[in-house]
Structure formats: C-alpha cells, structure tokens
Amino acid sequence: MAWTGDPVWLADVLRAEGLNVIEHDGWRNRGHGDFLDIRGVICHHTAGGGSNDWRIVQNGRPDLEGPLAQLVLERDGTWRVIAVGVCWHAGRGSWPGWPTNNANFHTIGIEAVSRGDGSDWTPVQLDSYKRGCAAIMRKLGRRAD
Numbered sequence: 001m002a003w004t005g006d007p008v009w010l011a012d013v014l015r016a017e018g019l020n021v022i023e024h025d026g027w028r029n030r031g032h033g034d035f036l037d038i039r040g041v042i043c044h045h046t047a048g049g050g051s052n053d054w055r056i057v058q059n060g061r062p063d064l065e066g067p068l069a070q071l072v073l074e075r076d077g078t079w080r081v082i083a084v085g086v087c088w089h090a091g092r093g094s095w096p097g098w099p100t101n102n103a104n105f106h107t108i109g110i111e112a113v114s115r116g117d118g119s120d121w122t123p124v125q126l127d128s129y130k131r132g133c134a135a136i137m138r139k140l141g142r143r144a145d
Contacts, residue, residue: 006035006084007108009139010070017135019128020078024058030067031085036105038140039098041133042090044069045114053113058082069109075120077128108136 008028014021024030046053053072057080060066067083074080089109094100098107112129114120134144 006031007038007070007136007139008084010084010108010136011081013135013139014079014081014132017131019132019135020076022078022080024054024080024082027081028084030058030083031070031087032065032067032104033086035086038108039106040140040142041108041110041136042103043129043133044089044109044111045116046072046111047114047116049075049113049115049120051113053111054080054082057111060088064088069111071108071110071132073110073112073125073129073132075113075122075125077122077124079128079132 011021011023046057048056056066057068057072058066060068065088067087069087069089070081070083072080072082086104087109088104089111090103090107110133112125137144
C-alpha cells in the first residue's frame with residue numbers, strides 16, 4: 001500500500017501527534033514535481049548542526065538545487081515543513097520492493113539538525129523524530145514500529 005499524491009497533510013499529521021510545527025512560506029508549492037506514490041520516509045541528518053541548516057535544505061547547495069527534503073527536525077524537537085513536492089534527498093538505494101533508481105518520487109525526506117557523529121542529539125529531538133516518523137507512517141497506512 002502506498003499514498004498517491006503529494007503529502008499536503010504533513011503539518012496537520014505532525015501537529016495531531018502533539019509536535020511543534022513551523023510551516024515555511026510557500027511550502028505547498030515547493031518541490032521538483034509531484035510524487036508518484038509515497039511508500040515511507042527516509043531519515044537523514046544535516047551534517048551541520050547549526051540553527052540555519054534548514055536554509056540549505058530549503059534553498060539547496062552549490063552542487064544541488066533545493067529543496068533537499070520535505071521536513072527539517074530542529075534540535076528542540078520542532079518540525080519545519082519545507083516542501084510538499086518531490087525533493088532531492090534520495091537517489092539510488094536498495095530497500096526490498098522499492099525502486100533502486102530514484103527514491104525521491106516515493107519517499108518523504110526528513111533532515112534532522114545534527115553533525116551526524118552521534119554527539120549532539122537531544123532527548124527531545126530523538127523523541128520527536130520517533131513520534132513524527134510514526135505519525136507519518138500511520139498516515140501512509142504502514143506499520144509505525
């Protein structure tokens with residue numbers, strides 16, 4: 001089972017889980033086209049850890065046009081909704097039953113603000129990450145465990 005269409009419900013699903021959400025101006029019209037179907041989420045970290053990491057996710061980097069993910073998870077547990085369309089967060093992969101050529105058109109990307117070395121995750125951020133991912137997976141009709 002997969003969700004067909006863009007995830008215009010992201011902010012509502014996260015808020016219903018009791019999570020703090022910031023909706024960035026223009027998020028409902030931001031992305032690189034429409035999803036084919038949505039099969040799950042891919043969890044990343046920003047590899048930065050700064051308060052402006054969301055700007056890179058929204059606007060891109062010199063080598064890759066933004067948006068880079070639909071969602072950013074801040075260290076205080078707040079979710080930023082960046083885009084509703086396809087984002088450049090997943091390329092080739094190897095998950096059973098998923099396309100191996102471009103998962104961007106099938107997955108919601110989440111970038112959590114972190115250096116990525118395991119030293120700077122906060123308890124509230126980890127709790128929010130688990131709860132937010134579970135809420136999205138339930139919305140997609142998938143197991144959340």
